[in-house]
Amino acid sequence: MQFNYGPIVTVMARSLTVLMLLVLTGCQPAETASSPDKAPYPVVTEALHTQPDYPISHRFVGRLYSSTTSQVGFELAGVVDAISVDTGELVKQGQELARLDDALLRSEAEQLTANLAQIEAQQSLVDTTLQRQRTLESQGYQSQQQIDELLSQQNELAALAQQLQASLSANTIRRQKSKLTAPFDGIVSQRQLAPGQVVSPGQPVLTLVPDAQGEARIGVPVRLLSRLEGQPQFTIEVQGQPQQATLVGRSAEVNPVTRTVELRFALPPMDNLVNGDLVYLQVEERVAQPAAKVPVSALTSGLRGRWNLMVAAPADGGYVLERRDVTILHSDDQYAFVSGAIADNEQVVVMGLQSLVSGQAVTPGAKE
Template identity: 40%
Template sequence: MDISKAFAHHKLLLGLIVIALLTACQDEQTIAPAAQIYQSVSASELIAAPSYPYAQEFSGTIRAGNTTGVGFELAGKINELTVDSGDSVVKGQRLAQLDTRLLLAEKNELFANLQQNKADLDLAIATLNRSLELNKQGYVSAQQLDELKGQLNSLQAAKSRLSASIEVNQLKIDKSELLAPFTGTISKRIHNLGEVISLGSPVFTLIERSNVQAYIGVPVDVSHTLTTGQTVKLRVRNQFYQASIAGIGAELDPITRTVELRVTLPSDANVINGELSYLYYQHTINTPGYWVPVSALTDGVRGLWNIYVLVPSNDRYRVEHRDVEIIYTSQDNAFINGAVSANELYVNQGLHKLVAGQIVTRQASTVAR
């Protein structure tokens, strides 16, 4: 009896185990395997370019057409100053005046001498005329007539000398008034009222308003591509101007090893004498390559850079890294060449999320510059 019960219990346990195993197998068959997820990347197509525009900036200095130290041609004491630093003046305007009292006194003395000479000259002429009449009657010798003629000639020479001295005196008086040689702005006053100045000492620095020019040094090879009269782009501070090349230097600066350009700015250019100016120069370099955004590049080895290229793999793409060289950069773009071909797809952003050999899908299609 006990053996029959034990056998029945064992048979029941085996049946339960078999049912449990069958149930587990059915549960495994009902669970579907999860689908594999591939990363999606943004990609663009490599467009071949036969050349690229190369831009450079060369610096220089703004100079007015004329920057002149204006002063008297005579030494003397400054009696009047009619303008000061920052004042605008026009051509012919009086800027300063010297003390002319000594010159006026000298002028009065010269006129008095001239009047005395005139009186002596009138007397000499009258005396000579009477002597000529007496000579006809034999009362005056030839020696006396020669002496009277010599005296008359001497007085006439003295008159000419006094007239010339009066003209010189008047010229000194005129030059005691300092006039603006051209229209411009007084940038600096050097001497003060009442100061005694030496001959030729400048009183003001005058800067011409018009004909503002920039003097810019460029390499020899760049100067050979430019011509007089050519329009160029010039930058002063953050303002761009269409300027004209007025002249190209004929010699090389021994220090900077550059050729100096003289560039004329527009008459309404808002610039100050001495400011820095920059010549924008662009030319084409005939080197083939591809434009890509800088975000599509990552550091490589031995001075090279890497770009991630998408190689078709079934319905997806495999990521490959290629070595490239950066030839030129412009703002956020780079002109490259290397182990890439035209029309290949490359990853243009998000490189930090990728590794070589990874299988990805393409998110979007944009064309590189």
């Protein structure tokens, strides 16, 4: 008996085809028309405002100096006998700070005093002799020549006495200058020598710094000097605290290393000023280039080093997201100034960018 398998094969093939179609149909996404439309996603936006320029805040560092810082030393050469103060001590004007060994000066003073006493004794003798000779002259027993010699001797002794008196005064001055005194009230910031050392005239022994008045010296680039002209007061940060300062002068040349001009600012009297401490000055520079200010949170990284903003653009009575390429001109921790494919009054998304895509329908709203 011979069976005909043709109709059976045909039925099986048709069944297999239908099964494959059902499987493929189940893998297809549901049509949009068959599902209800999703509601626009709410986003926080801000309106863009382009300005003709944008600011850049510069922070320059300088050092604190005292306007009357002085390196005090002796006018004379000698051996340091004693130093009465040390680093960090507070001194008053006129207080003795150090002294030189003045043994030679005291010996010289004693010698000059003895010589002066000798001259005075000789003067007394000449005066007595001259008086006696004048009495004899009136009686006709003495010649004029002897009297003239006594007068000359008297003048010579007077000149010698005057010379010795001047030398004694000079000795007294040198002894006074052998004592180093404070020229003003202040703090000893440095001690350069110790007792027993030989010093030359003008060699620094101690460095004195006033304990209240300070001066800030800060280098600023030449291109920013015009920003400081005519400004009466400046805010300078000293020890973490803002202080009002006045510009009192500037150097006449550019520092060859930092390429800046040193400015001098007078600070108000302050406690606990430390000579050489760091101070800071902020200067704002305006860059003449149109830019829009946006929060840093509104920026996302794009292709080829570009940055993007998400803008809620009007479309069919609603809003959809559009990605715009921008260039960051300047930024800080909170805001950035950008330029690019943006326009005034466009609504830029400033929060929640990680859950958004271009072309998504959104509802813009202000930040609460």
